[in-house]
Amino acid sequence: MKLHGTVPVMLLPFRADESIDEAPFRKQVDFAIEAGAVAVCAPGFATEFYKLSDPERYWVAKTLVEQTARRVPAFVSTGCGSAHATIEFSQYAESMGADGLMVVAPKWCALGVKELTAFYEAVCRSVKIPVMLQDADFTGAGLPAKLFVELAERCPNFRFAKLEVLLPGSKCAEIIHLSGGKLQVLYGLGGVAMMDGLAHGATGMIPGSALVEVYAKIFRLYGAGQVDQARALFHRLLPYLVFALQHLELAVGIEKRVLYRRGVFPSDRLREPTLHLDNDYQKQMDELVDAVIGLVNEVKAATATRG
Structure with missing residues (x-):
C-alpha cells in the first residue's frame, strides 16, 4: 500500500445531549472521499x-470501515494507554476490515526509546495490516529517526x-534515507508544514476533513512541478491554520464550523469540556x-472548468 495525498481524520458530530450522530458521520466519510481523500482515518485527536x-471508539472504527466500503483505505487510530489495550483495539480493527492502523504511543508517563520500540514492535507483531507510527510531540523533536528504521527492519508491516x-x-528526510525509501512519511498538525514536507519527501498530509479539496489541489500543483502556484495556494490557508493551531479544541472547533457551514454536520458542537470563545x-x-x-469554492470552480 502507498499513500500519496490527503488522508483526513474524521471528526465526530454530536447531538444536543452529546451522543454521537451517526448519519452525518457517515456523510462526512463520503464527503471526504468525493473531495479527493486518498485514505481516511479515525478516531484521532480531531475525532476527540x-x-x-x-x-x-470501537464504534467509530467499525463505522468508518463500513462507510468507506473499500473505496479508499480506512486507517483506524488505536493508540491506548497500554500495550495490552492498544493490541486489543488493533486486533478488533483488523477483524472489522481496517486497511491499516495509526498508533500513537502512551502519553501518561515518559518512556525511553527502548520501551517505546518494544511497545510498537508488540503492536506491529499482533496484526498483519500496515501500521503507521504517530510521532505526536507538539512541542519537541519527537522520537529519534533510528527508532523508525529499527522498527521497520524488525516488522515488515510497519510502513x-x-x-x-x-x-x-x-527528520523526514533522514527517515526516508535511512530506511532506503521503505518508510513513507506523512505530516500531521493540520498540514501547517505541508510545503516543508513536500520539499523533504513526505508523500501525504493528515489534516481534518473540512478542506480536503484545497490540500488535494496543492498536491496536484506540486506534483505537476507548479511549485510556486502550490505555495501560493497553501499561503492562503495559513491564516486559518495558524489560528486553529493555537489550541487543540480550537482546531477541532473551527473544522467543525466549516463542516457545519458546508452542510456536512448539523451543528459545530464539541463535547464538554471545551473552549468557549468570546465574541472577538x-x-x-x-x-x-x-x-x-x-477558497474551496474557487478550487472547485477551477477544477470544474478544467474538467
Missing part, C-alpha cells in the same frame, strides 16, 4: 478520541510515519471560515 468511551513535531523536515474570537473564527469556504 480523548473524550470517547472505549465502546464509542508509515506520521510526524507531528517541531522542524520535521530533516468568534468573529475571527467566522471571518477565517468565510475565507476558506471561498
Whole structure:
C-alpha cells in the first residue's frame, strides 16, 4: 500500500445531549472521499478520541470501515494507554476490515526509546495490516529517526510515519534515507508544514476533513512541478491554520464550523469540556471560515472548468 495525498481524520458530530450522530458521520466519510481523500482515518485527536468511551471508539472504527466500503483505505487510530489495550483495539480493527492502523504511543508517563520500540514492535507483531507510527510531540523533536528504521527492519508491516513535531523536515528526510525509501512519511498538525514536507519527501498530509479539496489541489500543483502556484495556494490557508493551531479544541472547533457551514454536520458542537470563545474570537473564527469556504469554492470552480 502507498499513500500519496490527503488522508483526513474524521471528526465526530454530536447531538444536543452529546451522543454521537451517526448519519452525518457517515456523510462526512463520503464527503471526504468525493473531495479527493486518498485514505481516511479515525478516531484521532480531531475525532476527540480523548473524550470517547472505549465502546464509542470501537464504534467509530467499525463505522468508518463500513462507510468507506473499500473505496479508499480506512486507517483506524488505536493508540491506548497500554500495550495490552492498544493490541486489543488493533486486533478488533483488523477483524472489522481496517486497511491499516495509526498508533500513537502512551502519553501518561515518559518512556525511553527502548520501551517505546518494544511497545510498537508488540503492536506491529499482533496484526498483519500496515501500521503507521504517530510521532505526536507538539512541542519537541519527537522520537529519534533510528527508532523508525529499527522498527521497520524488525516488522515488515510497519510502513508509515506520521510526524507531528517541531522542524520535521530533516527528520523526514533522514527517515526516508535511512530506511532506503521503505518508510513513507506523512505530516500531521493540520498540514501547517505541508510545503516543508513536500520539499523533504513526505508523500501525504493528515489534516481534518473540512478542506480536503484545497490540500488535494496543492498536491496536484506540486506534483505537476507548479511549485510556486502550490505555495501560493497553501499561503492562503495559513491564516486559518495558524489560528486553529493555537489550541487543540480550537482546531477541532473551527473544522467543525466549516463542516457545519458546508452542510456536512448539523451543528459545530464539541463535547464538554471545551473552549468557549468570546465574541472577538468568534468573529475571527467566522471571518477565517468565510475565507476558506471561498477558497474551496474557487478550487472547485477551477477544477470544474478544467474538467
